[in-house]
Amino acid sequence: MFEFAFKSFQEAIYMNGHGVYVWSVVIILIFCLVCAFSYYKIKLKEYKKKLDETY
């Protein structure tokens, strides 16, 4: 079950011509997740600062 499906690392990136699609989806998804997390973290910090100033 845990056998490496490709012969080499280059082949894993190329994936018989399908690598472009697979890796682009991976990049988009991770980019979106990172963006969402950082957006909410930054907003949360802003609000905490605002609350700190009011008290």
Place this chain on the structure above:
Amino acid sequence: MIKKFIHQFASPKTYLFQVNRVYKYIFYFSLLIYTFSLIWGLLFTPEDFVQGNSFRIIYLHVPASFLSQSLYAIMAIASVTYLIWRVKLAAYLIIAIAPIGAMTTFLALISGSIWGIPTWGTWWQWDARITSTLILFIMYLGLISLHNSFSNFEKADKLLSWLVIVGFINIPIIKKSVDWWSTLHQSASITLTDKPSIDPSMLYPLIGSMIGFFGLIFCLVIISSKLQIFKREKTKSWIKDYV
């Protein structure tokens, strides 16, 4: 006891303190599972006989599209609880979930259309599943814009929850669209009742990535609901202790 628990947990204060305690564990646990099962799925599963290597997108596409529908279902449950029992926290959850649901629906659409290029030969097809998912995406955007058009939060919450409940009719249509209409999109590989029509070596990483993605999105919902609580309850005295 359950009623008491719900009432206690439903107050924003206890929610905030309780959630803060478990947040870190959930985040790191689901991040671990997600990365592990993604690497397993992308590099260590055997190649699909029909689709070749492009089937590996399943580990990204299925969790996103699954969550895009279930987030809407959670919103519908929250809006029913808000309208019946006037639980304030449910109202915060609705508007906290809406942008995240829009994001996951967008991810499902994008990953699906990229997957379509090598397997169907087209990146977009106006068939039932894809069109109804697009409708779901527009619904999420509409919900956000409706909430933003009111300055009075309480009124916006009430109207929003009605819209969520009415719009819920789209979810069964999306869910069943693959069975009702003949389309390019394949029917579900995993169901609760039947045996999965997918090999175990491909199934386990899929389940892992679903759990991991669910956990990550759950963490996002926690953060954004925290933001909503800060926004709405900034005049309360207990916020001071928290900060």
Place this chain on the structure above:
Amino acid sequence: MNTLYLEYLKLKKKTRNWLGPILVFILIMIAYPLTVEFLQKDLEQGFFSLLWISMLLSMMLATEDIFLEDFNDGSLEQILISTSSFPILIAKKIFIYWAMIGIPISLFSFLFSLSITKDLQVSLLIMPLSMLCTYIFLNLFVFGSALSLNKGSVLGAIITMPIALPVLIVLGKSVIAIQFGINYLEFLLLLLGGLSIIITAVPFIVSYVIKAHLE
């Protein structure tokens, strides 16, 4: 006085609200052959999709400010307080709108589809479909305009548009079924079932939404 008759008089006074959508529908239908060259075959291809979409748009126009006037002169609040059956009043209002706008539009749709397809049977079968779909669209857009009550904008209609899209899918399927001469009744009954749910649910939901606005 009978409330149904009162609603009729109210709508009759607002010529813009009932004549406007019908005129828009007719104008789109007349403008369609002008944009396609006068070739019979090309005309038929996109006609039905245009028919449904222009119906959707004219219903959107009709309900744009259905509650706005009542809201502005304060009679909406009075009705809400005085009558115990606010949902029934809303149902009557929607029915009058349908009778004044939806039925003429479905009659015109028969006329236009006859003039373009030259097929009497198809055009006759289009009529009940258009009657049902105009009623469904009206109900949905009334809900939308109740959501954005005092904004007086098309925001509510735009928000409820996604809910109306499954109806469009069913309509498209049923037109194909008519043209090939197969189980057309199935789609008609599907629409009828949807309508019966919507008719009972929408007045109650709209009344709750308006109450939330006026609180």
